Amino acid sequence: METTITDVIVIGAGAVGENVVDRAIAGGLEAIVVEHELVGGECSYWACEPSKTLLRSGAALRAAQRVPGAAEAVTGGLDADAVLARRDARVGDWDDTGQIRWLDGIGATLVRGHGVLAGERRVRVTAPGGDEALLEARHAVVVATGSTPRLPDIDGLALARPWTSREATSAERVPERLAIIGGGVVGCELAAAWASLGSEVTLLTRSGILSKFEPFAGELVTAGLRSLGVDVRTDCSPDAVRRDAVDAVVLALPGGAEVVADEVLVATGRRAGSEDVGLETVGLAPGDWIDVDDTMRVRADGLGWLYAAGDVTGRALFTHQGKYQARAAGDAIAARAAGAPVDDAPWGAHVATADHAAVPRVAFTEPEAAMVGLTAAEAARRGIRTRVVDYDLGWVAGATDRADGYEGRANLVVDEDRRVVVGATFVGQDVAELLHAATIAVVGEVPIERLWHAVPAFPTISEVWLRLLEGYGRPGHEGAA
Ligand SMILES: Cc1cc2nc3c(=O)[nH]c(=O)nc-3n(C[C@H](O)[C@H](O)[C@H](O)COP(=O)(O)OP(=O)(O)OC[C@H]3O[C@@H](n4cnc5c(N)ncnc54)[C@H](O)[C@@H]3O)c2cc1C
Numbered sequence: 001m002e003t004t005i006t007d008v009i010v011i012g013a014g015a016v017g018e019n020v021v022d023r024a025i026a027g028g029l030e031a032i033v034v035e036h037e038l039v040g041g042e043c044s045y046w047a048c049e050p051s052k053t054l055l056r057s058g059a060a061l062r063a064a065q066r067v068p069g070a071a072e073a074v075t076g077g078l079d080a081d082a083v084l085a086r087r088d089a090r091v092g093d094w095d096d097t098g099q100i101r102w103l104d105g106i107g108a109t110l111v112r113g114h115g116v117l118a119g120e121r122r123v124r125v126t127a128p129g130g131d132e133a134l135l136e137a138r139h140a141v142v143v144a145t146g147s148t149p150r151l152p153d154i155d156g157l158a159l160a161r162p163w164t165s166r167e168a169t170s171a172e173r174v175p176e177r178l179a180i181i182g183g184g185v186v187g188c189e190l191a192a193a194w195a196s197l198g199s200e201v202t203l204l205t206r207s208g209i210l211s212k213f214e215p216f217a218g219e220l221v222t223a224g225l226r227s228l229g230v231d232v233r234t235d236c237s238p239d240a241v242r243r244d245a246v247d248a249v250v251l252a253l254p255g256g257a258e259v260v261a262d263e264v265l266v267a268t269g270r271r272a273g274s275e276d277v278g279l280e281t282v283g284l285a286p287g288d289w290i291d292v293d294d295t296m297r298v299r300a301d302g303l304g305w306l307y308a309a310g311d312v313t314g315r316a317l318f319t320h321q322g323k324y325q326a327r328a329a330g331d332a333i334a335a336r337a338a339g340a341p342v343d344d345a346p347w348g349a350h351v352a353t354a355d356h357a358a359v360p361r362v363a364f365t366e367p368e369a370a371m372v373g374l375t376a377a378e379a380a381r382r383g384i385r386t387r388v389v390d391y392d393l394g395w396v397a398g399a400t401d402r403a404d405g406y407e408g409r410a411n412l413v414v415d416e417d418r419r420v421v422v423g424a425t426f427v428g429q430d431v432a433e434l435l436h437a438a439t440i441a442v443v444g445e446v447p448i449e450r451l452w453h454a455v456p457a458f459p460t461i462s463e464v465w466l467r468l469l470e471g472y473g474r475p476g477h478e479g480a481a
């Protein structure tokens with residue numbers, strides 16, 4: 001078998017793999033990317049993009065309904081067919097021609113097929129027709145193979161043909177009744193989306209709702225989902241799931257109650273997409289999250305040529321954070337290949353430091369929940385001496401302008417020893433766009449004293465920053481009324 005030699009090989013052309021290739025090429029290297037499905041990966045076709053499109057129409061409708069004058073002009077509900085058609089257009093009808101054009105444009109080589117490591121700096125690719133090819137990298141191989149849904153061990157579940165996020169983001173019809181297992185971001189976003197489109201949704205979750213956020217986010221989103229008609233049941237997990245004689249799915253709950261639906265979506269977390277990438281050929285355990293340092297280089301003796309980025313590392317399962325890791329990896333690989341210095345100190349040019357303390361995330365639910373950095377509980381777990389200030393967004397002029405009866409809440413978690421913000425959460429209509437200011441404050445470690453000089457425009461929802469700072473008190477004016 002002939003071997004093709006290049007500088008860098010990336011396995012997986014999701015958003016993360018694409019960005020590794022982009023940075024490596026920008027750094028003067030040649031790169032091949034191997035993809036066995038669609039270039040663009042989960043985010044483009046079965047995750048971020050279709051789910052946000054399914055959610056947007058309902059959010060826009062409700063926003064209009066909350067503004068007298070506009071509300072009177074809303075005379076009907078959502079047109080589900082039009083929403084689904086917009087979703088189909090957004091994902092390019094699950095065709096990756098556009099993304100291939102982009103890869104061509106940056107000078108990357110795409111090899112279609114399933115790639116597995118085959119020992120040091122080598123990748124074996126099995127093409128869709130079964131032909132095999134061997135690739136060898138002069139400098140680095142990067143595993144960017146993402147993650148897959150994790151199915152809990154519930155009796156009968158696998159046989160009941162459950163939806164994963166893939167089916168739930170690509171469905172062609174609105175199910176009359178949808179049961180969802182899991183109250184994390186996937187469960188809550190897709191509950192909001194399908195309830196808005198007319199499904200009767202029941203959401204069962206073992207924990208609370210959005211338990212990785214501040215508790216007030218879970219409370220407000222639970223109320224918001226219920227206002228859409230979602231039957232939210234926390235501390236609840238089915239014992240067994242089956243399809244009945246008329247093909248309905250029946251979820252048996254502890255105590256004998258049942259939930260009957262047309263489809264059941266399992267949204268109980270993800271596992272590493274590392275089971276079938278040949279990790280065993282280099283001494284790593286298949287199926288595990290791949291452990292990397294902050295330049296995204298695998299932490300294991302003798303594997304200085306092997307990197308991983310994105311979901312497969314388990315560091316922060318978000319597209320934006322994976323792309324950030326990809327930039328670090330691609331730049332570090334190029335620097336090492338050129339024998340140039342690698343700036344791997346915290347916040348250096350070649351590291352993904354923000355993964356540890358400043359990951360922004362938005363749950364595009366009803367209402368939106370957005371956070372960056374640490375929750376108050378996480379900060380306490382890390383031993384940080386904090387003070388938490390919070391504020392009712394319904395009192396902010398920009399919010400009341402935006403919607404009558406605006407409901408929302410925000411908080412800042414302040415590190416009292418360093419006098420910097422280490423976490424911020426905003427929950428309410430249209431808060432997603434507020435988040436980046438908080439990310440800059442956390443990453444920039446902007447002293448509270450200086451934040452007083454960042455004046456939010458009136459009347460924007462961002463004025464909540466001023467209210468939060470007033471709640472905290474102006475350092476040096478503690479005695480002032
Ligand atoms: C429903 C849902 C909604 C989401 N919404 C958001 C959101 O709004 N914002 C956000 O930031 N994140 C969101 N996420 C998370 C986001 O989708 C992931 O973090 C992101 O897709 C990870 O990118 P990745 O490139 O690491 O993996 P992937 O996108 O999974 O890409 C991996 C690629 O590798 C390929 N591959 C795997 N194994 C091989 C192999 N052996 N050979 C060749 N190719 C291989 C796959 O086909 C795939 O194309 C969402 C996730 C879900 C499930």
Ligand SMILES: NC(=O)c1ccc[n+]([C@@H]2O[C@H](COP(=O)([O-])OP(=O)(O)OC[C@H]3O[C@@H](n4cnc5c(N)ncnc54)[C@H](O)[C@@H]3O)[C@@H](O)[C@H]2O)c1
Nearest residue numbers: 152182183184185186187205206207237267268269317362
């Ligand atoms: N907008 C976004 O950025 C976005 C959207 C969707 C997904 N994502 C990413 O995808 C990741 C995975 O999301 P997810 O929601 O699948 O996982 P998750 O870990 O966030 O939530 C899993 C939920 O399932 C529940 N659960 C687990 N086992 C259960 C069982 N047997 N019965 C009942 N409930 C059970 C948990 O209590 C939890 O509520 C997220 O952490 C996030 O990184 C991001």
